[in-house]
Amino acid sequence: MPKPLEAILIGAGGRGYEAYGPYALQHPDELRFVAVAEPHEERRARFARAHHIPLERQFRTWEDLLTLGQIADAALVCTLDRLHVEPTGVALEAGYDVLLEKPMATTVEDCVRLAQTAERTGRLLMIGHVLRYTSFFSTLHDIVSSGRLGRIITVEHRENVVYWHMAHSFVRGNWRNSRLESPMILAKCCHDMDILFWNLGPVRRLNSFGSLIHYRAENAPPGGPERCTDGCPHEAHCPWFAPRLYLELHDPHDWPVTAVSEDTSPEALRQALEKGPYGRCVYRCDNDVVDNQTVNMELESGATCVLFMHGHSHEEGRTMRYDGTRATLEGAFTMRRGEITIHDHLTGRTETIVPGGILDGHGGGDVSLMAAFVGAVRAREAEPLTSARASLESHLMAFAAERSRVRGGAVIEMAAYRREAELPG
Numbered sequence: 001m002p003k004p005l006e007a008i009l010i011g012a013g014g015r016g017y018e019a020y021g022p023y024a025l026q027h028p029d030e031l032r033f034v035a036v037a038e039p040h041e042e043r044r045a046r047f048a049r050a051h052h053i054p055l056e057r058q059f060r061t062w063e064d065l066l067t068l069g070q071i072a073d074a075a076l077v078c079t080l081d082r083l084h085v086e087p088t089g090v091a092l093e094a095g096y097d098v099l100l101e102k103p104m105a106t107t108v109e110d111c112v113r114l115a116q117t118a119e120r121t122g123r124l125l126m127i128g129h130v131l132r133y134t135s136f137f138s139t140l141h142d143i144v145s146s147g148r149l150g151r152i153i154t155v156e157h158r159e160n161v162v163y164w165h166m167a168h169s170f171v172r173g174n175w176r177n178s179r180l181e182s183p184m185i186l187a188k189c190c191h192d193m194d195i196l197f198w199n200l201g202p203v204r205r206l207n208s209f210g211s212l213i214h215y216r217a218e219n220a221p222p223g224g225p226e227r228c229t230d231g232c233p234h235e236a237h238c239p240w241f242a243p244r245l246y247l248e249l250h251d252p253h254d255w256p257v258t259a260v261s262e263d264t265s266p267e268a269l270r271q272a273l274e275k276g277p278y279g280r281c282v283y284r285c286d287n288d289v290v291d292n293q294t295v296n297m298e299l300e301s302g303a304t305c306v307l308f309m310h311g312h313s314h315e316e317g318r319t320m321r322y323d324g325t326r327a328t329l330e331g332a333f334t335m336r337r338g339e340i341t342i343h344d345h346l347t348g349r350t351e352t353i354v355p356g357g358i359l360d361g362h363g364g365g366d367v368s369l370m371a372a373f374v375g376a377v378r379a380r381e382a383e384p385l386t387s388a389r390a391s392l393e394s395h396l397m398a399f400a401a402e403r404s405r406v407r408g409g410a411v412i413e414m415a416a417y418r419r420e421a422e423l424p425g
Contacts, residue, residue, distance in 0.1 A: 004032040005374055006072040008096075010062045010087050012038035012047035014255055015101050015128070016078035021047060023370035030374050034072050037065040037087075042262045062087040070095040074377050077101065080174060081182045085110045088125070092117050097124035097377045099369075103190045104388065104395055106182045108421050111395045115388040126373050126384050127391035129194045130365030133372060135355040136338040137195055137365075140320075140331060143340070143353075144199045150326030150345075152200060155305040157320045159192050164249065166291060166311025167240045167282050168256045171215045176287035184289040185210070185405075186398040189309050192318065193394035194386075196297075196305060199322075202393065203297045203305075207411045208401040210293025214312070220283035228281060229274045240282040242273050295401045396421055 007024070009016050016038075024031040035057040038044035048058045059065040062079070066087065075096040077088050085105045091098050098118075104111045104127055118125035131137045144152065161170075169175050175187045185208070197203070221234045228235065228242040235241045250257050252264040261272040273279030295307040317334025328343045340353045369386075376384040383390070399421075400412040 002378075004028060004030055005074060005377055006032055006034045007074040007076060008035040008037070008065060008072050009033055009047065009076050009078065010037045010065065010091075011076075011078035011080075011083075011101075012036055012043045013040070013078065014259060016076060017043065017047050017050075018255065018258075019366045020076055020078065020099070020370055021050065023367060023374075024051060026367075027371075027374075031370070035059070035065055035068075037062040046262075062090075066090050066094060073097065074099065074373070081187065082106050082180070085114060088114055089117050092121050092123045092125060095121075095123065097126075099126045099128065099373045100388075101128045102391070103182055103186050103398075104391065106186070108396065108399045111392055111399075112421050115392045118388045124376055124380065124384070125388040126369075126376060127386045127388060128369060129191060129386040129391050129394070130369045131191050131195055132198060132365070132385050133368035134333075134365040136331075136333045136340075139353060139355040140195075140329075140340060141199055143329065143342070144322065148327060148342070149322055149324030149329055152301070152303045152322055152324050154303060154323050155196070155200065155321065157192055157196060157305065157307050158318060159189055159307070159309040160313035160315065160317055160319065161188065161309070161311040162313050162316035163239055163311065164245050165256070165316055167215075167245070168259070168278065170289050170291070170311060171240075171282045171285050171287045172242075172278050172280055173259070176285060176289060178289055183398075183402045185293055185295070185309065185401050186395065187289075189295075189307065190391075190394045190398050192307055192309075193397040194391060196307065197393050197397065200299050200301065200303060200305060202300045203397060203414050204300050205411055205413050206295055206297045206397065206401060206404065207409045208293060208295045208404040209409050210290040210309075210405050212288065212290050214291055215282050215285070215287055217283055220281065224281055224283065226281060226284050227274065227279045229270070229279050232281070242279045243270065246273060246278065290405075293401075293405065295397075295404075297397075 024033050033051040036044060036047050036053055037059040039060050044058055075091040076099045077084060078101045081103055084100060088098055088100050104114050170184055175181045223233050225232055246257050246260055246269055247266060257264050260278045261268050292310040297305040315334055320331045322329040326345055329340060331340045338355055342351045372384060396418060400417050404410050404412050
């Protein structure tokens with residue numbers, strides 16, 4: 001039996017610790033973490049304890065870890081978006097194969113640079129586009145590719161962000177401000193762009209509209225304080241009242257509560273809400289990312305597609321409709337259900353398909369992505385499903401959409417945009 005693949009982890013937050021780290025614990029014969037870099041002391045110690053990493057292999061910075069050179073087969077980079085580029089580039093140059101959390105980077109230039117670095121060094125760079133690895137989206141892809149729907153004419157794809165997730169991540173949280181992290185169309189929808197590219201092929205041209213309508217200071221109710229914990233007179237009627245969201249609505253041992261405080265006892269959580277970002281009134285944050293955006297696409301095939309993204313849904317999930325010349329497909333991929341319905345034009349029959357697999361962990365995609373990464377590092381034969389080059393296209397689509405939005409919906413010709421992106425800076 002071959003010995004397990006050895007890996008280092010850079011960034012032991014939610015994705016590193018909760019999504020990818022457990023694979024090594026569940027499959028110790030396949031993967032073993034031998035070092036970790038994480039500036040947050042408690043998170044670093046937590047990961048080290050779980051994976052039995054000795055003190056001399058625990059580092060505060062990725063620079064300290066990577067100065068050792070290549071001490072393992074692979075590296076997982078799970079830092080915040082704006083911190084992806086440098087550790088990934090250095091790891092590739094040092095000889096590591098890398099799994100990089102999405103999005104690749106926060107600028108077009110850096111995304112292209114990472115793909116080119118992987119190609120120049122001959123190292124594997126896989127991107128965490130986990131949806132391709134779920135049973136749901138694999139089934140959807142197989143149906144579209146099979147021709148059962150006929151020629152695809154038009155597609156509607158919706159990214160419905162539940163109201164509390166919008167408030168947590170994109171109003172109060174790390175992705176609230178495009179100057180700090182990625183624009184929302186990239187941070188939230190490069191998954192969706194990736195699925196559309198995978199199923200439908202390249203986009204010929206696109207444009208986009210969107211804005212921040214609701215989570216603004218002028219929409220704050222009269223007399224509302226800066227923080228929910230300062231005695232808000234509107235708490236009974238506010239869906240975003242932080243103590244209710246984090247102390248009552250969610251499991252204290254799961255995300256998003258674990259993002260508020262390492263200690264999830266009621267006392268520690270309340271103190272974190274009184275002092276930290278997640279206790280702020282949603283109308284009084286420094287957020288500037290959109291709460292609604294549409295992207296209108298004309299594909300090289302001649303088909304049209306519209307992506308809807310918004311942060312006001314009652315339920316988290318993606319819904320979609322593919323209209324082809326032989327059948328219509330409707331799909332729903334949420335935390336509670338995953339099903340695909342096909343309406344056949346000729347027979348009038350309707351078939352409902354419920355893809356297997358679990359619904360948590362991105363519908364089982366986290367586990368399948370890790371298995372694919374381990375297999376790709378070992379085999380190194382075929383290009384992985386979410387290689388840097390394959391995943392780059394979805395990022396270009398997202399950046400082009402954001403360029404269009406800030407330019408008032410200007411049409412972006414994607415062939416010219418791709419050429420521009422690949423030019424050296």
